[in-house]
Amino acid sequence: MFDLLYNKISSLTPVTDEEFETIKTFFMPKKLRKRQFLVQAEEECKYLAFVEKGILRSYTIDARGNEHVVQFAFEGWWISDLFGFFTGEPATFSIDVIENTEALILTHANLEKMFVAVPKLERFFRILIQNSYVALQRRMVGTLTLCAEERYMRLLSHSPDIATRIPQHMVASYLGVTPETLSRIRKHVLVK
Amino acid sequence: MFDLLYNKISSLTPVTDEEFETIKTFFMPKKLRKRQFLVQAEEECKYLAFVEKGILRSYTIDARGNEHVVQFAFEGWWISDLFGFFTGEPATFSIDVIENTEALILTHANLEKMFVAVPKLERFFRILIQNSYVALQRRMVGTLTLCAEERYMRLLSHSPDIATRIPQHMVASYLGVTPETLSRIRKHVLVK
DNA sequence: CGCCGAGTTGAACTGAATCAAGAAACGTGG
DNA sequence: CCACGTTTCTTGATTCAGTTCAACTCGGCG
Numbered sequence: 001m002f003d004l005l006y007n008k009i010s011s012l013t014p015v016t017d018e019e020f021e022t023i024k025t026f027f028m029p030k031k032l033r034k035r036q037f038l039v040q041a042e043e044e045c046k047y048l049a050f051v052e053k054g055i056l057r058s059y060t061i062d063a064r065g066n067e068h069v070v071q072f073a074f075e076g077w078w079i080s081d082l083f084g085f086f087t088g089e090p091a092t093f094s095i096d097v098i099e100n101t102e103a104l105i106l107t108h109a110n111l112e113k114m115f116v117a118v119p120k121l122e123r124f125f126r127i128l129i130q131n132s133y134v135a136l137q138r139r140m141v142g143t144l145t146l147c148a149e150e151r152y153m154r155l156l157s158h159s160p161d162i163a164t165r166i167p168q169h170m171v172a173s174y175l176g177v178t179p180e181t182l183s184r185i186r187k188h189v190l191v192k
Numbered sequence: 193m194f195d196l197l198y199n200k201i202s203s204l205t206p207v208t209d210e211e212f213e214t215i216k217t218f219f220m221p222k223k224l225r226k227r228q229f230l231v232q233a234e235e236e237c238k239y240l241a242f243v244e245k246g247i248l249r250s251y252t253i254d255a256r257g258n259e260h261v262v263q264f265a266f267e268g269w270w271i272s273d274l275f276g277f278f279t280g281e282p283a284t285f286s287i288d289v290i291e292n293t294e295a296l297i298l299t300h301a302n303l304e305k306m307f308v309a310v311p312k313l314e315r316f317f318r319i320l321i322q323n324s325y326v327a328l329q330r331r332m333v334g335t336l337t338l339c340a341e342e343r344y345m346r347l348l349s350h351s352p353d354i355a356t357r358i359p360q361h362m363v364a365s366y367l368g369v370t371p372e373t374l375s376r377i378r379k380h381v382l383v384k
Numbered sequence: 385c386g387c388c389g390a391g392t393t394g395a396a397c398t399g400a401a402t403c404a405a406g407a408a409a410c411g412t413g414g
Numbered sequence: 415c416c417a418c419g420t421t422t423c424t425t426g427a428t429t430c431a432g433t434t435c436a437a438c439t440c441g442g443c444g
Contacts, residue, residue: 060337062338068337070329070332070333083326092330123314123318126314126317126318129318129321129322130274130278130321132325133274133321133325133328136328137262137274137328138284139332140262140328140332140335141262141284143368144260145255145258145260169421169423176336177400178400178402179424180400180401180423180424181401183425184424184425187424187425339431340431340432361390361391369432369433370432370434371390371392372391372392372393372432372433372435373433374391375391375392375393376432379393
């Protein structure tokens with residue numbers, strides 16, 4: 001059950017078996033069903049989640065009531081409202097379940113205890129966030145430099161998971177276009 | 193000369209005087225004049241820079257030849273092409289000088305040596321990147337949810353430095369609009 | 385003094401949003 | 415396992431925020 005977590009951690013920062021035994025004790029397994037919430041915007045974000053199976057997504061709702069997907073988390077990915085998680089302030093995003101999910105959950109207190117128990121995990125999380133930061137910069141630059149169709153084509157090639165496993169209207173939201181526009185783009189791409 | 197660096201580090205992770213003496217040895221002071229490059233896109237990104245004085249900016253050029261500002265770095269901020277810096281791959285962004293700058297420079301080798309010499313700095317950089325990540329998420333969500341004028345108003349209140357110290361056409365680029373549009377927005381805001 | 389880059393203004397254009405209506409797919413309960 | 419209601423997706427017509435192109439002004443610097 002902790003295999004995927006072990007692989008992900010040791011691929012960035014090798015850990016001994018004892019260390020990993022210690023690490024395991026800080027995680028709490030949690031099953032979540034489709035549409036359930038892990039975090040609600042405006043409330044406390046208690047959890048940092050590692051997805052073992054299933055899909056989670058974080059999103060925000062704008063002034064006009066439209067949803068905007070911030071992140072999808074597939075198997076092997078981490079998700080949280082990092083701002084809320086680390087500051088204790090109310091979460092800015094909601095996190096809910098797209099496919100029934102089995103996750104391993106860290107509370108903030110447990111994360112800090114874990115850093116004390118296994119200090120090299122500071123390095124692991126540093127690199128993890130660093131990679132996320134680079135990926136987010138890419139997405140940001142993409143929205144500044146590419147038109148909707150180009151962004152969709154890039155999504156198809158770089159993140160085929162998103163294109164295939166996620167409902168189309170959420171893909172649209174992630175790309176920053178309306179569902180209607182994505183529908184037209186797909187039609188147009190097919191014709192070519 | 194290292195005062196600002198000391199303050200920034202110790203505000204997140206207290207360090208002893210000896211530790212800071214060690215830390216200092218890994219940094220190389222560097223003066224840069226307006227329009228000079230610290231990093232060129234497509235070339236190796238050798239440096240992670242801490243800005244003591246002046247302003248740097250990272251940007252990319254799209255297929256149509258337009259510049260898009262990725263980040264501004266004022267006094268007390270860090271800047272690099274993180275992807276290139278950590279992977280050794282060619283940089284995706286260029287970094288150049290907006291106001292004559294005095295920076296403290298880390299090479300990748302020195303950063304890793306510094307992590308070995310003062311392991312608690314892993315934690316410092318983890319938190320630093322974490323904060324940058326949250327800020328970037330905010331910017332991303334802003335571009336998904338707000339219109340150009342709203343983004344400008346938010347910039348005025350949240351990042352007055354950018355609005356006042358940066359040439360207008362670069363502010364436009366950072367906001368993701370053309371210089372003409374920003375000019376019109378400012379006119380419109382004045383009237384109100 | 386003259387030039388050049390930065391900023392402004394106007395007019396025409398366009399990519400994507402919005403509004404509206406229908407078709408398809410989905411899942412829930414009988 | 416089918417029927418019904420609810421989402422999701424598609425398609426069309428219209429609108430609009432922001433771009434593009436072009437001309438002009440201003441301020442600074444060589």
